[in-house]
Structure formats: structure tokens, C-alpha cells
Amino acid sequence: MIQIMMPLNMLGSVYRDIRQALIDMGDMFDLLGQPPEVQDKPGAPDLVVSGGHVVLQDVHFGYDAERPILKGIDLDVPPGQTVAIVGSSGSGKSTIGRLLFRFYDVGDGALLIDGQNLRDVTQSSLHAQIGVVPQDAVLFNDTIHYNIAYGRPDASEDEIIAAAKAAKIHDFVMRLPEGYQTTVGERGLKLSGGEKQRVGIARTLLKNPPILLLDEATSALDTDTEMEIQAELKAMGEGRTVITIAHRLSTIADADRIIVLEDGLIVEEGRHQALLAENGRYAHLWNRQSEDEVA
Numbered sequence: 395m396i397q398i399m400m401p402l403n404m405l406g407s408v409y410r411d412i413r414q415a416l417i418d419m420g421d422m423f424d425l426l427g428q429p430p431e432v433q434d435k436p437g438a439p440d441l442v443v444s445g446g447h448v449v450l451q452d453v454h455f456g457y458d459a460e461r462p463i464l465k466g467i468d469l470d471v472p473p474g475q476t477v478a479i480v481g482s483s484g485s486g487k488s489t490i491g492r493l494l495f496r497f498y499d500v501g502d503g504a505l506l507i508d509g510q511n512l513r514d515v516t517q518s519s520l521h522a523q524i525g526v527v528p529q530d531a532v533l534f535n536d537t538i539h540y541n542i543a544y545g546r547p548d549a550s551e552d553e554i555i556a557a558a559k560a561a562k563i564h565d566f567v568m569r570l571p572e573g574y575q576t577t578v579g580e581r582g583l584k585l586s587g588g589e590k591q592r593v594g595i596a597r598t599l600l601k602n603p604p605i606l607l608l609d610e611a612t613s614a615l616d617t618d619t620e621m622e623i624q625a626e627l628k629a630m631g632e633g634r635t636v637i638t639i640a641h642r643l644s645t646i647a648d649a650d651r652i653i654v655l656e657d658g659l660i661v662e663e664g665r666h667q668a669l670l671a672e673n674g675r676y677a678h679l680w681n682r683q684s685e686d687e688v689a
């Protein structure tokens with residue numbers, strides 16, 4: 395029995411780590427199966443996305459009953475808009491991402507996409523419509539080709555190359571002796587943070603989802619690479635609904651809307667300049683971060 399329990403426990407903790415980190419959620423979800431606490435309703439229909447209108451209605455949530463994390467979040471993200479979620483560490487930003495991907499069901503309130511409650515639709519159809527670009531893209535120990543094609547396994551060679559070009563990784567790949575057949579990951583060629591992220595972007599471009607969830611990079615990329623990646627993420631967001639979970643502020647100044655989360659509630663909302671002018675919580679976070687960056 396113990397022999398059986400050990401690997402199960404390990405799998406449980408690996409699973410929790412992955413869920414916690416929000417790392418490449420879609421892919422890991424496929425690999426590790428559904429979390430036990432969230433099940434499809436019998437006969438649940440697929441989510442049908444027309445525009446990608448994301449709505450949170452008075453969302454309450456806690457990982458355990460004693461400690462509420464989200465205490466009534468109302469958020470309306472019209473199709474094609476970019477909303478950035480900011481707030482101090484532990485304020486609940488990533489939790490909103492986890493709920494959007496339905497790692498957990500909301501306590502009270504509802505999360506809707508194009509009018510459909512996420513509780514009522516199949517999880518597989520939800521995951522097919524949301525592209526997650528995590529802070530640290532997880533690569534499989536396999537070829538670059540495989541790693542990009544994972545976004546849509548039936549993609550043609552031309553489509554994979556087009557995605558790689560759009561993610562600005564194609565020229566790099568072509569300089570490798572084995573090109574797209576180069577094995578990467580732990581047992582293969584180690585890619586830099588920026589290269590990994592580009593493979594992740596190519597994978598998501600190939601998947602072509604109407605909704606993007608960006609868990610913004612906190613990993614150390616040099617400034618040039620980071621600016622390039624930001625430009626690529628921005629281009630990828632064109633025509634899609636984008637929710638950016640921003641752990642730093644420097645990259646979200648041109649979001650259509652910024653919401654500031656504090657202790658599970660939205661305390662401010664608006665565009666960058668307007669929020670700075672308000673001289674409230676956002677301005678405080680911004681000034682503090684600017685000081686940290688100078689320091």
C-alpha cells in the first residue's frame with residue numbers, strides 16, 4: 395500500500411506545484427488530468443466563443459473556507475480588450491487566472507465567457523479557447539518542432555514555421571545544425587529564458603485562442619529581450635481578449651484598463667495615466683516600483 399501511496403503523494407505534490415505556479419497550465423492540465431475538485435456536469439455542452447467577452451460577477455473565492463481570498467470581484471472585459479490585474483503580492487491576482495481556467499470553481503458569484511457560465515461547460519472546451527503564456531514556459535524533452543506543434547498537433551510544417559517566425563524564433567532555429575529537429579529541455583539543448591518564452595509564444599500562436607491569459611514574466615530577462623518579448627506579446631494580443639496578471643507594472647502602461655486588487659477587492663480601476671493622476675494605490679505601487687528599479 396505504502397508503495398502505491400508514495401508515488402501518488404508525489405504526483406499530488408507535483409500537481410499542486412504546477413497548479414500553483416500557473417505554469418503552462420493548458421499543457422500540464424492535459425498531461426495530469428482534471429483536478430478532482432472540479433468535474434464537468436453530466437452532459438455539459440462545450441463552450442462556444444463568439445467574441446471572447448469575459449465577465450466576473452461578484453466573484454467570491456477562498457482556497458479554504460476560513461480565509462476568503464476574493465471578496466466580490468466584478469470585472470467586465472469586452473471582446474478584444476486588454477485588462478491588466480495589478481496589486482501587491484498575495485492580493486489574489488493569480489487566483490483570478492486559476493479561476494478563469496477553472497482549476498477551481500468560484501464560491502459565490504459567477505464567471506462567464508460570452509454569456510456561458512464556466513460551471514456549465516466542459517473544461518476541455520474552455521481550455522481549448524484560452525491560451526496561457528506563463529512566466530516560464532515549460533518545454534518538453536523533445537524537438538523544437540514538437541514543442542511548438544503541441545499548441546495544435548495537426549498543424550502543418552508551414553504553419554509551425556509561420557508561428558515560429560511570428561514569435562521571432564525561426565532564425566535562431568535555422569542556425570541550429572538540426573533545425574526544428576533539435577532536442578531541447580533538460581536532456582537536450584538548454585534554451586535561454588527569452589528563447590523558451592518565444593517557443594511558448596509560437597505554441598500559443600499556433601493554438602490561436604480567442605482569449606489570452608498572460609502571467610507576466612518575473613523571470614530575469616535582460617531589458618532588450620524583455621522589450622522584444624513584450625512587443626511580441628502585444629502583437630499576439632491584437633484582436634484577442636487579453637487578461638494580464640502583472641507582477642510588475644512597467645509593461646502594462648498601455649492596457650485598455652488596469653484593475654488594482656487589494657486584499658481580494660478591486661480598489662481602483664482605470665487607465666495608467668488616469669490612475670497615476672488619482673495618486674492613490676496604483677500611483678503608490680508605481681512609485682515604489684520605480685524606486686526599486688532605480689535602486
Ligand code: ATP
Pocket residue numbers: 414457458463481482483484485486487488489490641
Ligand atoms: P504574487 O504577485 O505574489 O504572485 P498574487 O496576487 O498572484 O501574488 P495569489 O497567488 O492569487 O496572489 O494568492 C492570493 C492568496 O491566496 C495568497 O495569500 C496565497 O497565500 C493564497 N493561496 C494561493 N494559492 C493557495 C492554495 N493553493 N492554497 C491556499 N492558499 C493559497
